Amino acid sequence: MFSSERENLTVQCPSCGQSVSTEVVYIIEPESPELELLMTGQINLATCEACNTAFLMQTPLLYRDDEDRFIAYYMPVEDDEKQEEAVEEINKITDIVFDNDIQPTCRLTFSHRGFIEKIMIQDHGLDDRLIEYMKYQLFNRPDQKIDPVRFEMLYDFSRPETDIVAFVLFDRETGEPSAAAHLPLDTYDELSATFLANESTREELEKLFPGPVVAVDRVLF
Secondary structure, eight states, X not given: OOSSSEEEEEEEOTTTOOEEEEEEEOEEOTTOHHHHHHHTTOTTEEEOXXXXXXXXXXXXXXXXXXXXXXXXXXXXXXXXXXXXXXXXXXXXXXXXXXXSSSOOEEEEESXXXXXXXXXXXXXXXXXXXXXXXXXXXXXXXXXXXXOTTTEEEEEOTTOOOSSEEEEEEEETTTOOEEEEEEEEHHHHHHHHHHHSSSHHHHHHHHHHSOSSOOOTHHHHO
């Protein structure tokens, strides 16, 4: 668990190696200035005075919505063993943050974009397990031919249309958006009626996406 909501941190500039000190945020709440900074790419952004390089500090972030009993945890680790350690850590954090018998919804991500995605899916009143299942459908459509090894698919919360659920494809190598995809909102509603209608089908959804890491990649690979 974080010892404070923010603190001063010193790291090496990834460009020139000089020491860079800045204040970093660890905890974000709904409708907070920190959330706005996250959405505009400014949170924990440091600038090296030596070479003028701007870069994001690779530090954990915790988003907590006490009203909806939802938390999202970003842990910037790539090693499989460390990711499994992070899964254990999020379970401990859940017990500390929410201390009564009603279990919150907890999500763990290992990418900055994925962290924002989880927050916005929650903000839009959607179930991220159904969103990940929709991604699975798109990856497996023969007419789409989307390569999951090359592309990461994320929920596009910026689209103004209300009759579709939109997605952006990011090239995993360059990190740049390269294409878009979507499914009708009716598809989401049908999945919701199918999987959330009773306890047995809800259990099927839990088996498909167990634990705090709810991601289509864990189903595809």
